[in-house]
Amino acid sequence: MKKAAAYLFSLIVILTLMLPAFLVRSCQAPQQQESSAISVKLYDTQAHALYRLTLEDYLVGVVAAEMPANFHLEALKAQAVAARTFTVKRLKCFGGKGSKYHPNADLSCDPGEGQAWLGEKELRTKWGMRYGTNLARIRQAVTETASLLLTYEGKPIEAIYHSTCGGVTEAAVEVWGKDYPYLRSVVCGADGHSPKYRQTYRFTIQEAAAKLKVKAFQGKAITASTQGSGILKMVGQSNTGRAQQIIFAGKKITAEQFRTALGLNSPRIRYNVSGKNLVITTIGYGHGVGLCQYGCDGWAQKGYSFSRILQHYYPGTTLVKIANQIP
Ligand SMILES: [Zn+2]
Structure with missing residues:
Protein backbone atom coordinates (compact mmCIF):
# COMPACT_ATOMS: atom_id res chain seq x y z
CA MET A 1 0.00 0.00 0.00
CA LYS A 2 2.86 2.31 0.94
CA LYS A 3 4.58 1.44 -2.34
CA ALA A 4 1.43 2.24 -4.30
CA ALA A 5 1.10 5.61 -2.54
CA ALA A 6 4.77 6.43 -3.23
CA TYR A 7 4.30 5.45 -6.90
CA LEU A 8 1.19 7.64 -7.19
CA PHE A 9 2.99 10.57 -5.55
CA SER A 10 5.95 10.24 -7.94
CA LEU A 11 3.58 10.09 -10.91
CA ILE A 12 1.82 13.28 -9.79
CA VAL A 13 5.17 15.09 -9.33
CA ILE A 14 6.40 14.00 -12.78
CA LEU A 15 3.12 15.03 -14.46
CA THR A 16 3.14 18.39 -12.69
CA LEU A 17 6.73 19.08 -13.80
CA MET A 18 6.05 18.00 -17.39
CA LEU A 19 2.74 19.80 -17.82
CA PRO A 20 4.10 23.25 -18.79
CA ALA A 21 6.40 21.71 -21.41
CA PHE A 22 3.51 19.67 -22.76
CA LEU A 23 1.31 22.76 -23.00
CA VAL A 24 3.99 24.68 -24.89
CA ARG A 25 4.49 21.80 -27.32
CA SER A 26 0.75 21.56 -27.92
CA CYS A 27 0.94 25.10 -29.36
CA GLN A 28 2.03 23.95 -32.82
CA ALA A 29 5.79 24.47 -32.89
CA PRO A 30 5.73 28.25 -32.53
CA GLN A 31 9.34 28.67 -33.70
CA GLN A 32 8.08 27.81 -37.16
CA GLN A 33 5.13 30.17 -37.00
CA GLU A 34 4.76 33.70 -38.20
CA SER A 35 2.78 35.77 -35.70
CA SER A 36 -0.19 35.75 -38.11
CA ALA A 37 -0.47 32.02 -37.40
CA ILE A 38 -0.63 32.49 -33.63
CA SER A 39 -4.17 32.73 -32.31
CA VAL A 40 -5.55 34.67 -29.37
CA LYS A 41 -8.64 33.58 -27.46
CA LEU A 42 -10.29 36.81 -26.41
CA TYR A 43 -13.24 37.14 -24.06
CA ASP A 44 -15.50 40.08 -24.90
CA THR A 45 -16.85 41.24 -21.54
CA GLN A 46 -19.53 43.39 -23.22
CA ALA A 47 -20.91 40.76 -25.60
CA HIS A 48 -20.13 37.86 -23.22
CA ALA A 49 -18.56 35.97 -26.10
CA LEU A 50 -15.27 34.14 -26.67
CA TYR A 51 -13.50 34.96 -29.95
CA ARG A 52 -10.56 33.29 -31.63
CA LEU A 53 -8.49 35.83 -33.57
CA THR A 54 -5.07 35.82 -35.18
CA LEU A 55 -2.54 37.69 -33.06
CA GLU A 56 -2.16 40.41 -35.71
CA ASP A 57 -5.94 40.93 -36.11
CA TYR A 58 -6.32 41.11 -32.33
CA LEU A 59 -3.59 43.78 -32.20
CA VAL A 60 -5.51 46.02 -34.63
CA GLY A 61 -8.38 46.13 -32.09
CA VAL A 62 -5.93 46.81 -29.23
CA VAL A 63 -4.02 49.66 -30.90
CA ALA A 64 -7.35 51.17 -32.04
CA ALA A 65 -8.66 51.07 -28.46
CA GLU A 66 -5.46 52.12 -26.72
CA MET A 67 -4.20 55.02 -28.83
CA PRO A 68 -5.87 57.87 -30.76
CA ALA A 69 -5.81 56.95 -34.48
CA ASN A 70 -4.48 60.40 -35.40
CA PHE A 71 -1.23 59.84 -33.46
CA HIS A 72 1.96 59.78 -35.53
CA LEU A 73 2.44 56.50 -37.43
CA GLU A 74 5.72 55.77 -35.59
CA ALA A 75 3.87 56.12 -32.28
CA LEU A 76 1.18 53.69 -33.47
CA LYS A 77 3.94 51.27 -34.51
CA ALA A 78 5.64 51.50 -31.09
CA GLN A 79 2.25 50.82 -29.48
CA ALA A 80 1.72 47.81 -31.76
CA VAL A 81 5.05 46.27 -30.71
CA ALA A 82 4.40 46.94 -27.00
CA ALA A 83 0.89 45.43 -27.27
CA ARG A 84 2.19 42.38 -29.20
CA THR A 85 4.85 41.74 -26.56
CA PHE A 86 2.37 42.26 -23.72
CA THR A 87 -0.04 39.83 -25.41
CA VAL A 88 2.46 37.05 -26.10
CA LYS A 89 3.44 36.99 -22.41
CA ARG A 90 -0.21 36.30 -21.57
CA LEU A 91 -1.08 33.58 -24.08
CA LYS A 92 -1.87 30.40 -22.21
CA CYS A 93 -0.05 28.23 -24.72
CA PHE A 94 3.17 30.15 -23.97
CA GLY A 95 2.71 29.83 -20.22
CA GLY A 96 0.41 32.81 -19.57
CA LYS A 97 -2.19 32.44 -16.83
CA GLY A 98 -5.20 33.43 -18.98
CA SER A 99 -8.19 35.65 -18.28
CA LYS A 100 -10.22 35.57 -15.07
CA TYR A 101 -13.42 35.99 -17.11
CA HIS A 102 -13.39 32.66 -18.96
CA PRO A 103 -11.43 29.44 -18.38
CA ASN A 104 -10.46 29.16 -22.06
CA ALA A 105 -9.62 32.82 -22.67
CA ASP A 106 -6.08 34.20 -22.92
CA LEU A 107 -7.18 37.79 -22.49
CA SER A 108 -10.30 39.90 -22.17
CA CYS A 109 -11.19 43.34 -23.52
CA ASP A 110 -11.35 44.72 -19.96
CA PRO A 111 -8.54 47.32 -19.70
CA GLY A 112 -8.40 46.60 -15.97
CA GLU A 113 -7.13 43.12 -16.79
CA GLY A 114 -4.42 44.28 -19.15
CA GLN A 115 -5.25 46.12 -22.32
CA ALA A 116 -8.35 47.43 -24.06
CA TRP A 117 -9.72 46.01 -27.32
CA LEU A 118 -12.52 47.21 -29.60
CA GLY A 119 -14.30 45.24 -32.31
CA GLU A 120 -15.66 46.51 -35.63
CA LYS A 121 -19.05 47.58 -34.23
CA GLU A 122 -17.50 49.70 -31.45
CA LEU A 123 -14.92 51.20 -33.81
CA ARG A 124 -17.60 52.21 -36.34
CA THR A 125 -19.43 53.99 -33.52
CA LYS A 126 -16.24 55.59 -32.19
CA TRP A 127 -14.86 56.75 -35.53
CA GLY A 128 -18.00 57.34 -37.64
CA MET A 129 -17.07 58.64 -41.10
CA ARG A 130 -13.37 58.18 -40.37
CA TYR A 131 -13.70 54.43 -39.82
CA GLY A 132 -12.04 53.41 -43.11
CA THR A 133 -9.20 55.96 -42.91
CA ASN A 134 -8.43 55.29 -39.24
CA LEU A 135 -8.56 51.52 -39.60
CA ALA A 136 -6.13 51.68 -42.53
CA ARG A 137 -3.63 53.66 -40.40
CA ILE A 138 -3.87 51.24 -37.49
CA ARG A 139 -3.54 48.23 -39.82
CA GLN A 140 -0.46 49.83 -41.40
CA ALA A 141 1.17 50.22 -37.96
CA VAL A 142 0.48 46.58 -37.07
CA THR A 143 1.54 45.23 -40.50
CA GLU A 144 4.77 47.26 -40.67
CA THR A 145 5.86 45.85 -37.31
CA ALA A 146 4.48 42.34 -37.91
CA SER A 147 6.06 39.65 -35.72
CA LEU A 148 8.29 42.11 -33.82
CA LEU A 149 8.68 41.60 -30.09
CA LEU A 150 10.68 43.37 -27.39
CA THR A 151 12.99 41.12 -25.44
CA TYR A 152 15.41 41.37 -22.53
CA GLU A 153 18.09 38.70 -22.14
CA GLY A 154 16.33 36.61 -24.76
CA LYS A 155 12.84 36.68 -23.25
CA PRO A 156 9.77 38.79 -24.10
CA ILE A 157 9.50 41.68 -21.65
CA GLU A 158 6.56 42.87 -19.55
CA ALA A 159 5.70 45.65 -22.00
CA ILE A 160 3.69 47.80 -19.61
CA TYR A 161 2.34 51.09 -20.94
CA HIS A 162 0.12 53.96 -19.86
CA SER A 163 -1.43 57.19 -21.15
CA THR A 164 0.58 60.12 -19.76
CA CYS A 165 3.54 59.99 -17.38
CA GLY A 166 3.62 63.74 -16.70
CA GLY A 167 7.23 64.39 -17.73
CA VAL A 168 9.04 61.40 -16.23
CA THR A 169 8.05 57.73 -16.07
CA GLU A 170 7.83 55.71 -12.86
CA ALA A 171 10.01 52.70 -11.98
CA ALA A 172 7.95 49.50 -11.66
CA VAL A 173 9.50 48.85 -8.25
CA GLU A 174 7.97 52.09 -6.91
CA VAL A 175 4.47 51.07 -8.02
CA TRP A 176 4.33 47.29 -7.59
CA GLY A 177 7.38 46.59 -5.43
CA LYS A 178 8.89 44.37 -8.14
CA ASP A 179 11.97 45.50 -10.01
CA TYR A 180 12.48 45.06 -13.76
CA PRO A 181 15.74 46.28 -15.32
CA TYR A 182 13.89 47.72 -18.34
CA LEU A 183 11.05 49.36 -16.37
CA ARG A 184 13.04 52.13 -14.75
CA SER A 185 12.20 55.80 -14.42
CA VAL A 186 13.18 57.69 -17.59
CA VAL A 187 12.73 61.30 -18.59
CA CYS A 188 9.88 61.63 -21.07
CA GLY A 189 9.39 65.36 -21.66
CA ALA A 190 7.24 64.86 -24.76
CA ASP A 191 3.74 64.34 -23.37
CA GLY A 192 2.81 67.99 -22.69
CA HIS A 193 0.06 67.82 -25.33
CA SER A 194 -1.91 65.25 -23.33
CA PRO A 195 -5.30 66.63 -22.23
CA LYS A 196 -4.75 64.80 -18.95
CA TYR A 197 -1.23 66.04 -18.26
CA GLY A 284 -0.17 62.46 -15.58
CA TYR A 285 -2.74 59.77 -16.24
CA GLY A 286 -2.29 56.12 -15.30
CA HIS A 287 0.38 54.27 -13.31
CA GLY A 288 3.26 55.94 -15.18
CA VAL A 289 5.29 52.75 -15.77
CA GLY A 290 6.88 51.83 -19.13
CA LEU A 291 5.87 53.40 -22.42
CA CYS A 292 4.08 56.75 -22.14
CA GLN A 293 1.58 56.89 -25.02
CA TYR A 294 1.43 60.68 -25.34
CA GLY A 295 5.21 60.88 -24.93
CA CYS A 296 5.51 58.28 -27.66
CA ASP A 297 3.50 60.53 -29.99
CA GLY A 298 5.60 63.53 -28.92
CA TRP A 299 8.88 61.78 -29.76
CA ALA A 300 7.48 60.51 -33.07
CA GLN A 301 6.55 64.09 -33.99
CA LYS A 302 10.16 65.08 -33.28
CA GLY A 303 11.32 62.51 -35.85
CA TYR A 304 12.07 59.46 -33.67
CA SER A 305 11.42 56.03 -35.20
CA PHE A 306 9.28 53.46 -33.36
CA SER A 307 12.36 51.38 -32.48
CA ARG A 308 14.19 54.38 -31.00
CA ILE A 309 11.09 55.32 -28.99
CA LEU A 310 10.85 51.78 -27.62
CA GLN A 311 14.54 51.86 -26.68
CA HIS A 312 13.90 55.06 -24.76
CA TYR A 313 10.99 53.80 -22.66
CA TYR A 314 12.27 50.20 -22.27
CA PRO A 315 16.05 50.70 -21.92
CA GLY A 316 18.30 47.73 -22.60
CA THR A 317 15.73 45.77 -24.61
CA THR A 318 16.13 44.25 -28.08
CA LEU A 319 13.67 43.97 -30.97
CA VAL A 320 13.41 40.47 -32.44
CA LYS A 321 11.13 38.58 -34.81
CA ILE A 322 8.64 36.41 -32.97
CA ALA A 323 9.51 33.31 -35.02
CA ASN A 324 13.06 33.46 -33.65
CA GLN A 325 12.00 34.18 -30.12
CA ILE A 326 9.32 31.88 -28.76
CA PRO A 327 10.99 28.74 -27.39
ZN1 LIG B 1 5.36 60.89 -20.72
Whole structure:
Protein backbone atom coordinates (compact mmCIF):
# COMPACT_ATOMS: atom_id res chain seq x y z
CA MET A 1 0.00 0.00 0.00
CA LYS A 2 2.86 2.31 0.94
CA LYS A 3 4.58 1.44 -2.34
CA ALA A 4 1.43 2.24 -4.30
CA ALA A 5 1.10 5.61 -2.54
CA ALA A 6 4.77 6.43 -3.23
CA TYR A 7 4.30 5.45 -6.90
CA LEU A 8 1.19 7.64 -7.19
CA PHE A 9 2.99 10.57 -5.55
CA SER A 10 5.95 10.24 -7.94
CA LEU A 11 3.58 10.09 -10.91
CA ILE A 12 1.82 13.28 -9.79
CA VAL A 13 5.17 15.09 -9.33
CA ILE A 14 6.40 14.00 -12.78
CA LEU A 15 3.12 15.03 -14.46
CA THR A 16 3.14 18.39 -12.69
CA LEU A 17 6.73 19.08 -13.80
CA MET A 18 6.05 18.00 -17.39
CA LEU A 19 2.74 19.80 -17.82
CA PRO A 20 4.10 23.25 -18.79
CA ALA A 21 6.40 21.71 -21.41
CA PHE A 22 3.51 19.67 -22.76
CA LEU A 23 1.31 22.76 -23.00
CA VAL A 24 3.99 24.68 -24.89
CA ARG A 25 4.49 21.80 -27.32
CA SER A 26 0.75 21.56 -27.92
CA CYS A 27 0.94 25.10 -29.36
CA GLN A 28 2.03 23.95 -32.82
CA ALA A 29 5.79 24.47 -32.89
CA PRO A 30 5.73 28.25 -32.53
CA GLN A 31 9.34 28.67 -33.70
CA GLN A 32 8.08 27.81 -37.16
CA GLN A 33 5.13 30.17 -37.00
CA GLU A 34 4.76 33.70 -38.20
CA SER A 35 2.78 35.77 -35.70
CA SER A 36 -0.19 35.75 -38.11
CA ALA A 37 -0.47 32.02 -37.40
CA ILE A 38 -0.63 32.49 -33.63
CA SER A 39 -4.17 32.73 -32.31
CA VAL A 40 -5.55 34.67 -29.37
CA LYS A 41 -8.64 33.58 -27.46
CA LEU A 42 -10.29 36.81 -26.41
CA TYR A 43 -13.24 37.14 -24.06
CA ASP A 44 -15.50 40.08 -24.90
CA THR A 45 -16.85 41.24 -21.54
CA GLN A 46 -19.53 43.39 -23.22
CA ALA A 47 -20.91 40.76 -25.60
CA HIS A 48 -20.13 37.86 -23.22
CA ALA A 49 -18.56 35.97 -26.10
CA LEU A 50 -15.27 34.14 -26.67
CA TYR A 51 -13.50 34.96 -29.95
CA ARG A 52 -10.56 33.29 -31.63
CA LEU A 53 -8.49 35.83 -33.57
CA THR A 54 -5.07 35.82 -35.18
CA LEU A 55 -2.54 37.69 -33.06
CA GLU A 56 -2.16 40.41 -35.71
CA ASP A 57 -5.94 40.93 -36.11
CA TYR A 58 -6.32 41.11 -32.33
CA LEU A 59 -3.59 43.78 -32.20
CA VAL A 60 -5.51 46.02 -34.63
CA GLY A 61 -8.38 46.13 -32.09
CA VAL A 62 -5.93 46.81 -29.23
CA VAL A 63 -4.02 49.66 -30.90
CA ALA A 64 -7.35 51.17 -32.04
CA ALA A 65 -8.66 51.07 -28.46
CA GLU A 66 -5.46 52.12 -26.72
CA MET A 67 -4.20 55.02 -28.83
CA PRO A 68 -5.87 57.87 -30.76
CA ALA A 69 -5.81 56.95 -34.48
CA ASN A 70 -4.48 60.40 -35.40
CA PHE A 71 -1.23 59.84 -33.46
CA HIS A 72 1.96 59.78 -35.53
CA LEU A 73 2.44 56.50 -37.43
CA GLU A 74 5.72 55.77 -35.59
CA ALA A 75 3.87 56.12 -32.28
CA LEU A 76 1.18 53.69 -33.47
CA LYS A 77 3.94 51.27 -34.51
CA ALA A 78 5.64 51.50 -31.09
CA GLN A 79 2.25 50.82 -29.48
CA ALA A 80 1.72 47.81 -31.76
CA VAL A 81 5.05 46.27 -30.71
CA ALA A 82 4.40 46.94 -27.00
CA ALA A 83 0.89 45.43 -27.27
CA ARG A 84 2.19 42.38 -29.20
CA THR A 85 4.85 41.74 -26.56
CA PHE A 86 2.37 42.26 -23.72
CA THR A 87 -0.04 39.83 -25.41
CA VAL A 88 2.46 37.05 -26.10
CA LYS A 89 3.44 36.99 -22.41
CA ARG A 90 -0.21 36.30 -21.57
CA LEU A 91 -1.08 33.58 -24.08
CA LYS A 92 -1.87 30.40 -22.21
CA CYS A 93 -0.05 28.23 -24.72
CA PHE A 94 3.17 30.15 -23.97
CA GLY A 95 2.71 29.83 -20.22
CA GLY A 96 0.41 32.81 -19.57
CA LYS A 97 -2.19 32.44 -16.83
CA GLY A 98 -5.20 33.43 -18.98
CA SER A 99 -8.19 35.65 -18.28
CA LYS A 100 -10.22 35.57 -15.07
CA TYR A 101 -13.42 35.99 -17.11
CA HIS A 102 -13.39 32.66 -18.96
CA PRO A 103 -11.43 29.44 -18.38
CA ASN A 104 -10.46 29.16 -22.06
CA ALA A 105 -9.62 32.82 -22.67
CA ASP A 106 -6.08 34.20 -22.92
CA LEU A 107 -7.18 37.79 -22.49
CA SER A 108 -10.30 39.90 -22.17
CA CYS A 109 -11.19 43.34 -23.52
CA ASP A 110 -11.35 44.72 -19.96
CA PRO A 111 -8.54 47.32 -19.70
CA GLY A 112 -8.40 46.60 -15.97
CA GLU A 113 -7.13 43.12 -16.79
CA GLY A 114 -4.42 44.28 -19.15
CA GLN A 115 -5.25 46.12 -22.32
CA ALA A 116 -8.35 47.43 -24.06
CA TRP A 117 -9.72 46.01 -27.32
CA LEU A 118 -12.52 47.21 -29.60
CA GLY A 119 -14.30 45.24 -32.31
CA GLU A 120 -15.66 46.51 -35.63
CA LYS A 121 -19.05 47.58 -34.23
CA GLU A 122 -17.50 49.70 -31.45
CA LEU A 123 -14.92 51.20 -33.81
CA ARG A 124 -17.60 52.21 -36.34
CA THR A 125 -19.43 53.99 -33.52
CA LYS A 126 -16.24 55.59 -32.19
CA TRP A 127 -14.86 56.75 -35.53
CA GLY A 128 -18.00 57.34 -37.64
CA MET A 129 -17.07 58.64 -41.10
CA ARG A 130 -13.37 58.18 -40.37
CA TYR A 131 -13.70 54.43 -39.82
CA GLY A 132 -12.04 53.41 -43.11
CA THR A 133 -9.20 55.96 -42.91
CA ASN A 134 -8.43 55.29 -39.24
CA LEU A 135 -8.56 51.52 -39.60
CA ALA A 136 -6.13 51.68 -42.53
CA ARG A 137 -3.63 53.66 -40.40
CA ILE A 138 -3.87 51.24 -37.49
CA ARG A 139 -3.54 48.23 -39.82
CA GLN A 140 -0.46 49.83 -41.40
CA ALA A 141 1.17 50.22 -37.96
CA VAL A 142 0.48 46.58 -37.07
CA THR A 143 1.54 45.23 -40.50
CA GLU A 144 4.77 47.26 -40.67
CA THR A 145 5.86 45.85 -37.31
CA ALA A 146 4.48 42.34 -37.91
CA SER A 147 6.06 39.65 -35.72
CA LEU A 148 8.29 42.11 -33.82
CA LEU A 149 8.68 41.60 -30.09
CA LEU A 150 10.68 43.37 -27.39
CA THR A 151 12.99 41.12 -25.44
CA TYR A 152 15.41 41.37 -22.53
CA GLU A 153 18.09 38.70 -22.14
CA GLY A 154 16.33 36.61 -24.76
CA LYS A 155 12.84 36.68 -23.25
CA PRO A 156 9.77 38.79 -24.10
CA ILE A 157 9.50 41.68 -21.65
CA GLU A 158 6.56 42.87 -19.55
CA ALA A 159 5.70 45.65 -22.00
CA ILE A 160 3.69 47.80 -19.61
CA TYR A 161 2.34 51.09 -20.94
CA HIS A 162 0.12 53.96 -19.86
CA SER A 163 -1.43 57.19 -21.15
CA THR A 164 0.58 60.12 -19.76
CA CYS A 165 3.54 59.99 -17.38
CA GLY A 166 3.62 63.74 -16.70
CA GLY A 167 7.23 64.39 -17.73
CA VAL A 168 9.04 61.40 -16.23
CA THR A 169 8.05 57.73 -16.07
CA GLU A 170 7.83 55.71 -12.86
CA ALA A 171 10.01 52.70 -11.98
CA ALA A 172 7.95 49.50 -11.66
CA VAL A 173 9.50 48.85 -8.25
CA GLU A 174 7.97 52.09 -6.91
CA VAL A 175 4.47 51.07 -8.02
CA TRP A 176 4.33 47.29 -7.59
CA GLY A 177 7.38 46.59 -5.43
CA LYS A 178 8.89 44.37 -8.14
CA ASP A 179 11.97 45.50 -10.01
CA TYR A 180 12.48 45.06 -13.76
CA PRO A 181 15.74 46.28 -15.32
CA TYR A 182 13.89 47.72 -18.34
CA LEU A 183 11.05 49.36 -16.37
CA ARG A 184 13.04 52.13 -14.75
CA SER A 185 12.20 55.80 -14.42
CA VAL A 186 13.18 57.69 -17.59
CA VAL A 187 12.73 61.30 -18.59
CA CYS A 188 9.88 61.63 -21.07
CA GLY A 189 9.39 65.36 -21.66
CA ALA A 190 7.24 64.86 -24.76
CA ASP A 191 3.74 64.34 -23.37
CA GLY A 192 2.81 67.99 -22.69
CA HIS A 193 0.06 67.82 -25.33
CA SER A 194 -1.91 65.25 -23.33
CA PRO A 195 -5.30 66.63 -22.23
CA LYS A 196 -4.75 64.80 -18.95
CA TYR A 197 -1.23 66.04 -18.26
CA ARG A 198 -2.46 68.05 -15.29
CA GLN A 199 -5.90 68.05 -13.66
CA THR A 200 -7.23 69.93 -10.64
CA TYR A 201 -9.87 68.57 -8.27
CA ARG A 202 -11.63 70.42 -5.47
CA PHE A 203 -13.22 68.71 -2.47
CA THR A 204 -14.44 69.88 0.89
CA ILE A 205 -12.62 67.95 3.59
CA GLN A 206 -15.95 66.37 4.56
CA GLU A 207 -16.46 65.14 0.99
CA ALA A 208 -12.97 63.70 0.80
CA ALA A 209 -13.41 62.06 4.21
CA ALA A 210 -16.66 60.42 3.09
CA LYS A 211 -15.08 59.09 -0.11
CA LEU A 212 -12.08 57.79 1.84
CA LYS A 213 -14.38 56.32 4.50
CA VAL A 214 -12.69 58.20 7.32
CA LYS A 215 -15.43 57.77 9.89
CA ALA A 216 -14.32 60.45 12.32
CA PHE A 217 -15.34 63.10 9.81
CA GLN A 218 -18.62 61.76 8.60
CA GLY A 219 -21.46 63.99 9.76
CA LYS A 220 -19.26 65.81 12.27
CA ALA A 221 -17.91 69.32 12.32
CA ILE A 222 -14.22 69.68 11.58
CA THR A 223 -12.35 70.73 14.67
CA ALA A 224 -9.38 73.06 14.76
CA SER A 225 -7.03 70.13 15.36
CA THR A 226 -8.12 68.40 12.20
CA GLN A 227 -7.80 71.43 9.96
CA GLY A 228 -4.74 72.73 8.23
CA SER A 229 -2.07 71.05 6.14
CA GLY A 230 -1.53 68.31 8.74
CA ILE A 231 -4.69 66.56 7.58
CA LEU A 232 -2.97 65.05 4.55
CA LYS A 233 0.53 63.63 4.39
CA MET A 234 2.39 61.74 1.70
CA VAL A 235 4.67 58.87 2.77
CA GLY A 236 7.56 57.33 0.82
CA GLN A 237 7.66 59.67 -2.14
CA SER A 238 9.55 58.48 -5.22
CA ASN A 239 11.82 60.73 -7.32
CA THR A 240 8.85 61.64 -9.47
CA GLY A 241 6.74 62.79 -6.51
CA ARG A 242 4.54 59.71 -6.39
CA ALA A 243 3.70 58.71 -2.82
CA GLN A 244 3.59 55.07 -1.79
CA GLN A 245 1.12 55.78 0.98
CA ILE A 246 -1.07 58.66 2.01
CA ILE A 247 -2.23 59.52 5.50
CA PHE A 248 -5.55 61.33 5.60
CA ALA A 249 -6.75 62.38 9.05
CA GLY A 250 -4.70 59.61 10.62
CA LYS A 251 -5.87 56.88 8.24
CA LYS A 252 -3.03 55.37 6.21
CA ILE A 253 -3.89 54.02 2.76
CA THR A 254 -1.95 53.22 -0.40
CA ALA A 255 -1.64 55.95 -3.02
CA GLU A 256 -3.57 53.74 -5.43
CA GLN A 257 -6.49 53.37 -2.97
CA PHE A 258 -6.44 57.14 -2.48
CA ARG A 259 -6.52 57.71 -6.26
CA THR A 260 -9.40 55.27 -6.79
CA ALA A 261 -11.52 56.53 -3.89
CA LEU A 262 -11.29 60.16 -5.02
CA GLY A 263 -11.52 59.34 -8.74
CA LEU A 264 -8.15 60.95 -9.55
CA ASN A 265 -6.26 60.49 -12.83
CA SER A 266 -2.99 59.61 -11.13
CA PRO A 267 -1.45 58.96 -7.71
CA ARG A 268 1.16 61.66 -8.43
CA ILE A 269 -0.41 64.58 -6.64
CA ARG A 270 0.22 68.03 -5.30
CA TYR A 271 -2.25 69.36 -2.78
CA ASN A 272 -3.25 72.40 -0.85
CA VAL A 273 -5.48 72.55 2.21
CA SER A 274 -7.22 75.84 2.75
CA GLY A 275 -9.77 76.09 5.55
CA LYS A 276 -12.37 73.41 4.87
CA ASN A 277 -11.23 72.81 1.32
CA LEU A 278 -8.80 70.38 -0.23
CA VAL A 279 -7.44 71.16 -3.70
CA ILE A 280 -5.57 68.32 -5.43
CA THR A 281 -3.65 68.57 -8.68
CA THR A 282 -2.73 65.32 -10.40
CA ILE A 283 0.22 64.97 -12.75
CA GLY A 284 -0.17 62.46 -15.58
CA TYR A 285 -2.74 59.77 -16.24
CA GLY A 286 -2.29 56.12 -15.30
CA HIS A 287 0.38 54.27 -13.31
CA GLY A 288 3.26 55.94 -15.18
CA VAL A 289 5.29 52.75 -15.77
CA GLY A 290 6.88 51.83 -19.13
CA LEU A 291 5.87 53.40 -22.42
CA CYS A 292 4.08 56.75 -22.14
CA GLN A 293 1.58 56.89 -25.02
CA TYR A 294 1.43 60.68 -25.34
CA GLY A 295 5.21 60.88 -24.93
CA CYS A 296 5.51 58.28 -27.66
CA ASP A 297 3.50 60.53 -29.99
CA GLY A 298 5.60 63.53 -28.92
CA TRP A 299 8.88 61.78 -29.76
CA ALA A 300 7.48 60.51 -33.07
CA GLN A 301 6.55 64.09 -33.99
CA LYS A 302 10.16 65.08 -33.28
CA GLY A 303 11.32 62.51 -35.85
CA TYR A 304 12.07 59.46 -33.67
CA SER A 305 11.42 56.03 -35.20
CA PHE A 306 9.28 53.46 -33.36
CA SER A 307 12.36 51.38 -32.48
CA ARG A 308 14.19 54.38 -31.00
CA ILE A 309 11.09 55.32 -28.99
CA LEU A 310 10.85 51.78 -27.62
CA GLN A 311 14.54 51.86 -26.68
CA HIS A 312 13.90 55.06 -24.76
CA TYR A 313 10.99 53.80 -22.66
CA TYR A 314 12.27 50.20 -22.27
CA PRO A 315 16.05 50.70 -21.92
CA GLY A 316 18.30 47.73 -22.60
CA THR A 317 15.73 45.77 -24.61
CA THR A 318 16.13 44.25 -28.08
CA LEU A 319 13.67 43.97 -30.97
CA VAL A 320 13.41 40.47 -32.44
CA LYS A 321 11.13 38.58 -34.81
CA ILE A 322 8.64 36.41 -32.97
CA ALA A 323 9.51 33.31 -35.02
CA ASN A 324 13.06 33.46 -33.65
CA GLN A 325 12.00 34.18 -30.12
CA ILE A 326 9.32 31.88 -28.76
CA PRO A 327 10.99 28.74 -27.39
ZN1 LIG B 1 5.36 60.89 -20.72
